[in-house]
Amino acid sequence: MSAKGPIVVRIDGHKKKINSAKGDDGRKKMETLAHTEAAAAEESSDRIHTFAREYDKSLMISKSKTKKQSTFSMFKPILIAIISALAIGSIMGFVMLKIIVNFDNELNPTPGNVLPAEDDDSKENKKADSVELSSFTLDALSAYVLQGGVYSESANAETELGKYTDLGYAPIIWQRDNQFYLLVNIADSKVSLQEDALSLANNNIEVYVKEWQISESKLELTEEEYNWITIFQKDWNNALKHGGINKETWKKLIDDAPNKTEHLTSFTASLREVLKQEGKGTGTLLMEMASAYEDWLQSGKIKLEE
Known part of the structure; x- marks a missing residue:
């Protein structure tokens, strides 16, 4: 240097x-x-120097989160235990409730929420309401009968019945308007009954030939029922005109009767009983069928307007 x-x-x-x-x-x-x-x-x-310390805000937030997380971690097992207890308690309570209800049902066979059984009339009305009914007019049934008498008491009519059965006839007692008619035979014309009338007159039994009619009827039925009744009337008129009944054909007609409603039940049941009879002629069977038909119209099963 x-x-x-x-x-x-x-x-x-x-x-x-x-x-x-x-x-x-x-x-x-x-x-x-x-x-x-x-x-x-x-x-x-x-000299002691004063130092200014600067804090990193990001570090402060991180430390705060860490503190919160640390607090949550401390209470987490407690929260899990509480939630688990509530869940288990709810499940056990539901199970116990089901057990108690089932046990109560076993002790009481008729629970309160069971609806009372419907009676037959209610079932019939519901069944009728489930199908469409319409108003139909049925033609009158007309014929001629051989009348032995008319009585105010059925016993009197039955007493007179023996006179005809002794001669080989099978008359019926037809109740109409609170009177009892003793009818011996039926046909499509007066001429067809003249022979029987003369035979009875020769045995000193007085009879009358007169027109017999079941009036036109207006009622509410299903279309199938109306069609079936129309066939019944047609077959009845044919048997009356030709003087013969094929029982098998009539049984098939009865079996084919519609059953969506209860309207025809009583009528078809009566027809079956008529066909079961043995040893009776066509006239007697036709009179009994017609009588059953009139009874059915007036039975209240349908709405009848004359």
């Missing part, structure tokens, strides 16, 4: 340049600076 160059010293962190010089002056200056630097350093070491 050159003896003439400046001398650089640091005083409290700052550079200071001192020109070098020969002799005592230069040495004194350097010593003075050294003492000054040492004093400054000592003073600096004795």
Whole structure:
């Protein structure tokens, strides 16, 4: 280093340049600076510096979340235990309720929520309401009968019945308008009954040939029922005209009767009973069929308007 160059010293962190010089002056200056630097350093070491601390906000949030998570982790087992207890309690309560209800039903065979059984009339009305009914007009049935008498009491009519059965006839008692008619035979014309009338007259039994009619009827039926009744009337008129009954044909007609409603039940049942009879002629069977037909019209099973 050159003896003439400046001398650089640091005083409290700052550079200071001192020109070098020969002799005592230069040495004194350097010593003075050294003492000054040492004093400054000592003073600096004795003073307590205040440090400003900056906090990282992201670190603060993270620490807060960590604290919250730590709190939740501490209470998590308790919450799980409470929820589990509630769930198990609910399930057990439901199971116990079912057991109690079933046990009560076994002790009481007729639970309160069971509806009372419907009677036959209610079932019949519901069945009738489930099909479409319409108003139909049925033709009148007309014929001629051989009448033995008319009585106000059925017993009187039955007493007179024996006179005809002894002669081989099978008369019937037809009740109409609170009177009892003793009818011996039926035909499609007066002429067809003249022979029987003369035969009875020869045996001193007085009879009358007269027209007999079942009036036109207006009633409510299904279309199938109306069609069946129309066939019945047609077959009855044919049997009356030709004087013969094929029982098998009539049984098939009865079997084919519609059964969607109960309207025809009583009538078809009566027809079956008529066909079961043995040893009776066509006239007697036709009179009994016609009587059953009239009874059915007036039985209240249908709406009848004359």
